[in-house]
Amino acid sequence: MTIDVKKYPAIAEYAKETAEPAWFTELRIQSLEKAAELELPSFEKIRYQRWPIQLQQPLEKRNVQKELLEENDFEQTENMVVQVGQATLELKLSQEMRDQGVIICDWQTALHEHGELVQKYFMQKAVKFDEDRLTAQHVAYMTSGLFIYIPKNVILKDVFTSYFIQDATTKADYVHHVMLIVGENSEFSYLENLKTIGTEATTANIIVEVIAQENSHVKFASVDRLGVKTTTYLNRRGYLEKDARINWSMGMMNDGKIVGDFDSDLVGDGAHSEVKIVAISTGKQVQGIDTRVTNRGKHTIGHILQHGVILSRSTLTFNGIGHIIKGAKGADAQQESRVLMLSNKAKGDANPILLIDDNDVTAGHAASIGRVNQEQLYYLMSRGLPKKMAERLVIIGFLGPVLATIPSKAIREQLKLTIERKLIDGQKDE
Amino acid sequence: MSKLEVKDLHVSIDGKKILKGVNLTMNTGEIHAIMGPNGTGKSTLSQAIMGHPAYKVTQGEVLLNGENILDLPVDERARAGLFLAMQYPAEIPGITNAEFIRGAVNARLPEDKSLSIRKFLKKLDKTMQVLDMTEEMADRYLNEGFSGGEKKRNEILQLMMIEPKFAILDEIDSGLDIDALKVVSRGVNQMRGPEFGSLIITHYQRLLNYIVPDVVHVMMGGKIVKQGGPELAKRLEDEGYTGLRDELGLDIKLVDEEA
Numbered sequence: 040m041t042i043d044v045k046k047y048p049a050i051a052e053y054a055k056e057t058a059e060p061a062w063f064t065e066l067r068i069q070s071l072e073k074a075a076e077l078e079l080p081s082f083e084k085i086r087y088q089r090w091p092i093q094l095q096q097p098l099e100k101r102n103v104q105k106e107l108l109e110e111n112d113f114e115q116t117e118n119m120v121v122q123v124g125q126a127t128l129e130l131k132l133s134q135e136m137r138d139q140g141v142i143i144c145d146w147q148t149a150l151h152e153h154g155e156l157v158q159k160y161f162m163q164k165a166v167k168f169d170e171d172r173l174t175a176q177h178v179a180y181m182t183s184g185l186f187i188y189i190p191k192n193v194i195l196k197d198v199f200t201s202y203f204i205q206d207a208t209t210k211a212d213y214v215h216h217v218m219l220i221v222g223e224n225s226e227f228s229y230l231e232n233l234k235t236i237g238t239e240a241t242t243a244n245i246i247v248e249v250i251a252q253e254n255s256h257v258k259f260a261s262v263d264r265l266g267v268k269t270t271t272y273l274n275r276r277g278y279l280e281k282d283a284r285i286n287w288s289m290g291m292m293n294d295g296k297i298v299g300d301f302d303s304d305l306v307g308d309g310a311h312s313e314v315k316i317v318a319i320s321t322g323k324q325v326q327g328i329d330t331r332v333t334n335r336g337k338h339t340i341g342h343i344l345q346h347g348v349i350l351s352r353s354t355l356t357f358n359g360i361g362h363i364i365k366g367a368k369g370a371d372a373q374q375e376s377r378v379l380m381l382s383n384k385a386k387g388d389a390n391p392i393l394l395i396d397d398n399d400v401t402a403g404h405a406a407s408i409g410r411v412n413q414e415q416l417y418y419l420m421s422r423g424l425p426k427k428m429a430e431r432l433v434i435i436g437f438l439g440p441v442l443a444t445i446p447s448k449a450i451r452e453q454l455k456l457t458i459e460r461k462l463i464d465g466q467k468d469e
Numbered sequence: 470m471s472k473l474e475v476k477d478l479h480v481s482i483d484g485k486k487i488l489k490g491v492n493l494t495m496n497t498g499e500i501h502a503i504m505g506p507n508g509t510g511k512s513t514l515s516q517a518i519m520g521h522p523a524y525k526v527t528q529g530e531v532l533l534n535g536e537n538i539l540d541l542p543v544d545e546r547a548r549a550g551l552f553l554a555m556q557y558p559a560e561i562p563g564i565t566n567a568e569f570i571r572g573a574v575n576a577r578l579p580e581d582k583s584l585s586i587r588k589f590l591k592k593l594d595k596t597m598q599v600l601d602m603t604e605e606m607a608d609r610y611l612n613e614g615f616s617g618g619e620k621k622r623n624e625i626l627q628l629m630m631i632e633p634k635f636a637i638l639d640e641i642d643s644g645l646d647i648d649a650l651k652v653v654s655r656g657v658n659q660m661r662g663p664e665f666g667s668l669i670i671t672h673y674q675r676l677l678n679y680i681v682p683d684v685v686h687v688m689m690g691g692k693i694v695k696q697g698g699p700e701l702a703k704r705l706e707d708e709g710y711t712g713l714r715d716e717l718g719l720d721i722k723l724v725d726e727e728a
Binding site for chain 1: 544
């Protein structure tokens with residue numbers, strides 16, 4: 040296939056400026072052409088198609104004023120990265136990690152120095168570039184990201200923390216990619232913070248691919264706090280080989296519209312994924328969260344636990360999809376989705392979807408939409424706690440099973456504070 | 470000194486009349502006991518005083534130092550000085566016991582007077598020792614997975630930390646073995662003093678051997694039918710409620726009575 044780069048002057052200009060490899064530029068153009076033919080992905084009961092979620096701005100290299108960052112506090116740790124918009128402002132990797140052959144770098148560096156690895160995995164295994172219009176647009180317009188490669192037999196106890204800050208001080212799309220490859224028998228713990236600065240209406244398209252190779256263990260935790268005017272497509276997907284395990288813990292604390300598409304493909308026998316999600320919707324926000332685990336290998340285990348709270352006039356939809364493919368003998372798919380309503384005007388939905396194509400499996404689901412337990416509230420108030428504070432305590436308790444799985448105590452406390460702040464804001468409208 | 474008065478209190482639950490005119494007055498410095506057969510409204514009285522939303526007061530009033538508290542929400546009644554040790558305390562996962570108790574202690578103090586973490590933990594530690602509670606109980610989630618006995622101790626722990634003016638203990642003895650009963654009683658007795666009053670609701674006289682009341686009230690059919698000193702409790706233990714009912718000539722069917 041021949042691709043005429045000159046037909047796409049913005050891409051050609053950007054490619055020249057960043058000196059990206061030709062194969063990558065060609066993949067962009069191929070994706071852009073595909074995007075026009077592909078449909079938007081559809082998720083049960085999540086209607087987002089009319090949102091400004093599609094990427095349209097021409098590819099453009101943007102610089103970032105560093106002073107923006109000072110308003111943001113983040114915790115300095117031994118292993119961390121700070122990116123604002125397209126720029127990487129800080130990247131620290133301990134000598135211990137380097138000595139073991141760990142590669143963590145920004146996207147441009149990855150393309151230049153680890154092109155073969157990127158080419159082998161990027162949008163080929165976990166997510167396919169031509170899967171739907173949003174994934175194709177992602178490849179065409181992607182301008183920032185992080186590449187992480189953990190070689191085989193490397194056990195890392197320390198967490199690597201990333202701070203990805205979307206720059207909404209200008210009307211720029213945020214198209215961000217994280218590629219995480221964890222080699223055979225290795226263990227890695229990763230914590231991701233997504234945040235917005237600025238208040239312009241913007242679109243974000245973020246894809247995270249996790250390739251967990253044979254018998255590897257990955258702990259993936261995230262705290263997402265994208266801004267009220269950021270419309271987001273957030274796709275996190277795991278590709279799990281034989282006996283690999285991923286524990287996902289996600290705190291969806293965004294203030295704007297968002298579609299979260301969180302999948303685990305249990306490809307190898309004995310692969311195991313635990314997905315834990317908490318979400319709070321406030322104001323007029325709409326959050327749609329579609330969590331899927333696909334059991335392909337034998338004796339694979341996929342568990343989903345989603346707890347959410349809705350306030351004001353917001354909407355929160357949890358889809359939990361457990362799909363067992365024919366031949367996945369002994370597979371186990373379990374899920375629980377619960378939504379707590381604090382307002383009559385809020386809308387919540389919890390949809391369990393089990394698709395089972397084999398007999399020799401176990402599967403189960405629980406889903407509920409309810410109100411704050413009145414007996415718990417009465418008990419707390421009978422000790423003198425004001426009603427709203429008591430409500431918040433009950434809610435934090437309700438979100439507890441997920442909070443407890445966040446690997447860093449500091450982030451756990453910070454997440455608790457974020458939850459408190461969101462709840463206090465939300466309660467003002469009640 | 471503070472005064473708690475219940476005047477002609479009528480309470481319904483789900484439209485069913487339970488209390489039919491209860492009158493009771495107590496001061497701090499006094500321990501009162503309410504005894505009575507099952508299903509007679511003892512727990513209803515405690516929940517109505519505290520303000521459980523399911524219990525509807527249809528007539529009468531409850532005064533704390535002369536002010537009617539029935540219009541106050543539950544948390545304000547608590548901050549005004551009332552405490553209810555519940556028969557079935559709620560379990561709340563995700564909040565540690567210590568965290569919660571500290572919140573409760575500070576809720577009734579003005580912001581500039583709130584207890585520092587160090588002072589709080591010192592007091593908590595000391596109080597838990599009185600109640601023979603292990604340290605890990607402080608870090609466990611509030612009542613979650615507690616045994617019946619642990620829950621009761623935890624109620625008394627909160628009582629001792631919060632130091633209310635009036636504490637209602639609703640069947641705090643139910644399900645306790647004799648050792649646990651002694652421990653719980655030790656806690657309550659330690660609270661005794663001019664600034665503390667307690668209303669102890671119990672079905673059995675046994676508890677009153679350890680916490681000796683100043684006044685005993687007997688409740689039947691939604692009313693207080695007799696008052697006396699500690700000797701009244703002993704008499705009930707010997708003769709049962711049926712004897713007293715017949716002596717008073719009341720036309721009340723006792724739930725536990727064989728048909």
